[in-house]
Amino acid sequence: xxxxxxxxxxxxxxxxxxxxxxxxxxxxxxxxxxxxxxxxxxxxxxxxxxxxxxxxxxxxxxxxxxxxxxxxxxxxxxxxxxxxxxxxxxxxxxxxxxxxxxxxxxxxxxxxxxxx
Amino acid sequence: xxxxxxxxxxxxxxxxxxxxxxxxxxxxxxxxxxxxxxxxxxxxxxxxxxxxxxxxxxxxxxxxxxxxxxxxxxxxxxxxxxxxxxxxxxxxxxxxxxxxxxxxxxxxxxxxxxxxxxxxxxxxxxxxxxxxxxxxxxxxxxxxxx
Numbered sequence: 001x002x003x004x005x006x007x008x009x010x011x012x013x014x015x016x017x018x019x020x021x022x023x024x025x026x027x028x029x030x031x032x033x034x035x036x037x038x039x040x041x042x043x044x045x046x047x048x049x050x051x052x053x054x055x056x057x058x059x060x061x062x063x064x065x066x067x068x069x070x071x072x073x074x075x076x077x078x079x080x081x082x083x084x085x086x087x088x089x090x091x092x093x094x095x096x097x098x099x100x101x102x103x104x105x106x107x108x109x110x111x112x113x114x115x116x
Numbered sequence: 117x118x119x120x121x122x123x124x125x126x127x128x129x130x131x132x133x134x135x136x137x138x139x140x141x142x143x144x145x146x147x148x149x150x151x152x153x154x155x156x157x158x159x160x161x162x163x164x165x166x167x168x169x170x171x172x173x174x175x176x177x178x179x180x181x182x183x184x185x186x187x188x189x190x191x192x193x194x195x196x197x198x199x200x201x202x203x204x205x206x207x208x209x210x211x212x213x214x215x216x217x218x219x220x221x222x223x224x225x226x227x228x229x230x231x232x233x234x235x236x237x238x239x240x241x242x243x244x245x246x247x248x249x250x251x252x253x254x255x256x257x258x259x260x261x262x
Contacts, residue, residue, distance in 0.1 A: 011211050019202050026195075031254050041179055043172045050168065063162070077148055083125050084237040102162055111168040116169070 007072060012020040050113030063106045073100045082092040140231055140238065147204050150197035157194050190254040196249050203245040207238055 028049075029040055039045055049055045078091050131145045167178045181187075210216050211234070218233040 012212065015205050015209065019206065022198065022202070041212050043168070044173045046168050046175065055230040064160055070151070070158055073151050074155060077152070102159060105166060106162045
């Protein structure tokens with residue numbers, strides 16, 4: 001069983017990670033004209049970005065951090081509503097399972113796009 | 117004891133009213149609401165962007181659907197939520213780590229709450245988030261590609 005303080009510290013760390021990575025993501029997607037990127041949403045652009053090692057790392061880190069930060073935050077919100085211990089345990093298991101499934105799906109898409 | 121703790125728990129209604137709230141309490145409410153909205157979007161985003169591995173037709177099909185004006189407006193609303201959540205989150209992390217907190221002062225009447233003494237930092241971060249929202253609005257609605 002991981003201590004709650006460690007999970008909380010990881011939540012903060014993931015939050016900081018997201019601020020940095022989402023800055024990169026927004027910069028590429030929305031400041032495309034300033035940086036001179038081609039149509040960022042075209043299939044060709046999406047494909048060529050996904051094939052670089054840089055985006056493989058950025059997308060994977062962003063995916064993991066965002067899922068963890070979001071679901072741990074949701075867990076805290078649900079716990080604040082004051083349910084019993086057994087229900088809290090069930091919520092933790094459901095969120096953990098949902099997080100793992102979402103991460104596997106997202107990571108699968110990232111890896112397949114990298115190898116296309 | 118258990119009964120008292122339950123009695124003090126206002127649940128979700130406590131988010132919106134539980135007495136004399138200061139501005140940080142409203143930030144707390146919006147932090148939760150924006151977080152829930154971003155989380156909902158995150159799962160949609162993971163699903164939608166997964167279409168790129170099914171080929172050009174699948175990708176262009178889904179992009180034509182999410183390219184509608186209502187989605188564009190929703191995307192900007194999401195940007196507002198992200199800008200607020202990120203900047204307020206940075207404030208919360210700083211406070212959690214004890215950074216930018218004022219030095220302890222003597223409790224001289226009229227007392228000034230500790231929160232009021234760090235409020236300037238809160239206003240500064242909220243100002244930055246408003247600037248980001250404004251720049252984002254320009255990008256989303258003014259400098260839109262033809």
